Amino acid sequence: MTKDDCQRYLEDPEANAAHLRTCAKCNAEAIALAEKADVEPPSLDLDALPLAPWEGSSHRAWPLVLGTAAVVAIVALALLDAAGMSPLHVVEGSLTSMDVLRAQLNRAANSLRSASLGAQVVFGAAFVIVNGLLIALLRRAPRGIDA
Amino acid sequence: MRRTLRLFLPLTVVAASLVTAIMAAPSSFRVRGPLTPEGATAMMQNTAVIAALLAVWMFAAVALTLLSGREIRYSSVEMRASALHCFALGLVAVTSFVLTAVVFSYLIPYHVGVPLLFALGVFAILTKIYGTIAVFHAIGTLVAGSRTREQLAGRKWLRGDLAMVVIGVVILGAIRLIPIAGPIIWALASVFGIGTALATKFGRREPWFLAWRAIES
Numbered sequence: 001m002t003k004d005d006c007q008r009y010l011e012d013p014e015a016n017a018a019h020l021r022t023c024a025k026c027n028a029e030a031i032a033l034a035e036k037a038d039v040e041p042p043s044l045d046l047d048a049l050p051l052a053p054w055e056g057s058s059h060r061a062w063p064l065v066l067g068t069a070a071v072v073a074i075v076a077l078a079l080l081d082a083a084g085m086s087p088l089h090v091v092e093g094s095l096t097s098m099d100v101l102r103a104q105l106n107r108a109a110n111s112l113r114s115a116s117l118g119a120q121v122v123f124g125a126a127f128v129i130v131n132g133l134l135i136a137l138l139r140r141a142p143r144g145i146d147a
Numbered sequence: 148m149r150r151t152l153r154l155f156l157p158l159t160v161v162a163a164s165l166v167t168a169i170m171a172a173p174s175s176f177r178v179r180g181p182l183t184p185e186g187a188t189a190m191m192q193n194t195a196v197i198a199a200l201l202a203v204w205m206f207a208a209v210a211l212t213l214l215s216g217r218e219i220r221y222s223s224v225e226m227r228a229s230a231l232h233c234f235a236l237g238l239v240a241v242t243s244f245v246l247t248a249v250v251f252s253y254l255i256p257y258h259v260g261v262p263l264l265f266a267l268g269v270f271a272i273l274t275k276i277y278g279t280i281a282v283f284h285a286i287g288t289l290v291a292g293s294r295t296r297e298q299l300a301g302r303k304w305l306r307g308d309l310a311m312v313v314i315g316v317v318i319l320g321a322i323r324l325i326p327i328a329g330p331i332i333w334a335l336a337s338v339f340g341i342g343t344a345l346a347t348k349f350g351r352r353e354p355w356f357l358a359w360r361a362i363e364s
Binding site: 047051053054055056057058059060061063064065068069072073075076077079080082083084085087089090093094105106108109112113123126127130131133134135137138139140141142143 | 188191192194195196198199200201202205206209216217220221223224225228229232235236239240242243246247248249250252253255264288293294295296297299303304305306307308309310313316317320345346347352354355356
């Protein structure tokens with residue numbers, strides 16, 4: 001059997017089906033292919049797969065959420081009452097802490113203004129390096145699986 | 148570029164850790180004597196303030212999870228998938244916020260400093276709030292999340308993004324009430340959160356910067 005006959009069979013198996021009766025090699029390959037085609041795909045056990053993050057995520061457990069939020073709010077109000085404070089005190093305290101932060105920033109800026117040229121250059125270099133590194137880290141693509 | 152990163156990344160992480168530790172350390176970090184009535188009152192007031200803030204966090208977390216639960220979940224997954232990257236990014240971002248705020252304060256006399264400082268403050272606060280809520284979700288999922296489908300199907304309440312966030316708030320809030328260790332752990336969680344928020348672009352799965360590629364002819 002010549003290679004040309006095998007090639008012709010490979011190019012058009014249906015038209016050259018008689019070739020299989022004369023070529024043992026092509027016949028064996030055809031049988032192997034037919035066996036492979038008959039094999040059913042392995043069954044997929046969905047329960048064996050790991051749980052995806054999105055599975056069951058849309059469920060809203062309102063009794064748990066509302067109950068916990070109510071308990072936390074009641075405990076917070078009771079503690080505030082026991083400490084002789086009102087919720088307004090907490091807001092004022094938060095605003096005061098913002099003022100403290102702003103004062104610290106102003107102090108740092110004034111120190112920078114009155115610092116020597118060398119210190120200002122070092123600060124500028126640190127600013128550029130840190131922000132450059134931030135940009136370099138932000139360029140990395142997230143690795144989390146589909147959510 | 149990679150060699151430069153290898154050199155600067157550890158140095159910046161160390162420097163950023165120092166900055167964060169200094170910022171996060173309680174101002175009254177000293178050995179205390181016996182508890183006086185004034186000390187007890189101050190402790191009570193402090194606990195009340197923390198509990199009130201936790202209640203605010205609880206409502207903010209529930210509201211944000213209802214509005215964009217998918218984004219919060221994606222950030223939470225990212226935090227668990229690459230925790231070290233998120234932490235390093237958070238440390239660098241906090242340092243960057245501080246340094247940039249000082250630079251913007253420096254520019255206040257030139258009139259451009261005020262709007263820039265305001266924009267930076269808003270961005271930093273939003274990043275912290277979003278990131279901390281993603282941390283709540285991650286902690287809740289780690290502690291109370293379902294491991295198998297049978298477990299998930301058998302649960303009535305402890306399932307879903309909202310429940311995970313609430314569990315996270317309760318756990319991290321309880322830790323926050325521990326003296327000295329609580330504020331430090333909360334600050335570290337904030338660093339994680341800021342890193343996660345920035346790493347995932349607030350859960351939107353979009354790149355921060357477009358990559359430039361030459362047109363192939």
